[in-house]
Amino acid sequence: MPTPGDGSMNRPSDLTRWTAAEMAAAVAAGDVSAAELTEAHLQRIARTDVQVRAFLHVAVDSAVAAASAVDTKRAAGELLGPLAGVPLALKDVFTTIDMPTTCGSRILAGWQPPYDATITRRLRAAGVVILGKTNMDEFAMGSSTENSAFGPSHNPWDLDRVPGGSSGGSAAAVAAYQAPLGIGTDTGGSIRQPAAVCGLVGVKPTYGGSSRYGLVAFASSLDTPGPLTRTVLDPALLHEVISGHDPCDSTSLDAPVPPVVAAARHADVAGLRVGVVSELSGDGYASGVLRRFNEAVELLESLGAKVTEVSCPHFGYALPAYYLIAPSECSSNLARFDAMRYGLRVGDDGTASAEQVMSQTRAAGFGAEVKRRIMLGTYALSSGYYDAYYGKAQQVRTLIAGDFAAAFEQVDVLVSPTTPTTAFPLGERVDDPMAMYLADLATIPCNLAGNAALSVPCGLAPEDALPVGLQIMAPVLADERVYRVGAAVERALDQRRGHPLLKEANGVDEADDASGEAGR
């Protein structure tokens, strides 16, 4: 029975348009079954993924089984979790015992992991329905999904543009209504940047707040799993499901999960001190991005926030430090792909040595960007260069953390544009690594310092009518603040506009969309 307050009074007739919170409430109330929700999303994937290419693997049978288990539990009167029965798109970097895990790489094509990641396990335990595994830049290295060995995903706002990356498949799936929830990983911006360019909400929790166990490692001191969704409340619900101490991850924080759901419902910034980071705007940022960003700052002021400008003098060195630290960790982590225990093996003709087989396999199995970063990291860590590169980058990391600490003495949160530009055309930056790296200019500082950050849509850039993201940054373990500010911005902008921003996305062809059930 629809009741005021849970949103059921004005839910659209198409189930895939609902928010995750609405879906969970409807399942709990018995208005809709988890099986119906799953079926609606599987059909949506079948109709639209030819265009979007968000998924590498759709797990029809296990999704249907997971949904049916939720419906059975409900029928038996058992208590359901806050997201039980809600479908989710999982980045293909998390191990799944019943689905392949490829990390977008040929070297792991067809690999079936022997165990579930902690994130996967917690999603299943919560009754979240995993629809399948989503496309990504190979081993999470990239900002466009163009580094996937299995071809790029497409931005639902404009299919000729990138959905961002590396969690671009999850972002594209959520923006195309193939799933209300997505999980990504953020090492240098890989959740926030795709969220920004697809008009979504994306959160990088505090480092150590979400477990890395079973997440195929890229840069272990930076990798952070987190949610991608269409509203600010939905990632908060997901955040609470996946977070909390994990004894299997030695860097998992043994601390209470910040009260993010309460903060997302609170949505009040009156009296909150907001700092605009001087170093994260101006040169290199598109004019339409800056315009929407400045309007968002004015909006926060009109909602009662106290806005000041704050200088973080070393943020200009974050990108160079990141492109030493991340490749160094990557060169070490990816040494495990040695063609001996799992994955691809090439050139084992009975005469070649293990070392030759290893070198041939890695040359054949890794793509251009992964090879580039492995060699860059090997260079930065090699004797004679270690002090000048890796060592210096680690010192810069200290300076960046110091900038954050000083800033958070003056303000409660920091804000900036999430990305310097809107979604760029497919192919535009593939041959220019430095241009691709710039996409993470504003997101990297939080990875180096480990603090929480969220990207929330703040309008369309006037020049290309593509979404712009506002980045909100908070201190370590103060994740609830980014939700509070994000929710306030979302509420005010949705009220002004009369509808959620994503409603204006029309890149996915509706005619084709209606054309049939085939293809699954």
Add this chain to the structure above:
Amino acid sequence: MSITRDEVAHLARLSRLDLSEDELERYASQLDVIISAVARVQEVAAAGIPPTTHAVEFNNVFRADVLVECLGADVALAQAPAAEEGSFKVPRILAEE
């Protein structure tokens, strides 16, 4: 400073990447651009600034010394490129002579 093709070949050897001549040339010019860009860290990282290796500081993490279940050999070997007699089968690891 600039990175030569031979230096890239050395890096590729250390990285166990059997690269083509084409790749060596292309990576030499790309790594050169990237390394000169990232060298900017040297401008501000003065002596005496301690390094940060991890976003959030940790001490050693211990757990109780109790037996827990682990993957069985059959499961671990199920995805191996080659296996024999309960072991991973690998190409020769010693030189011919």
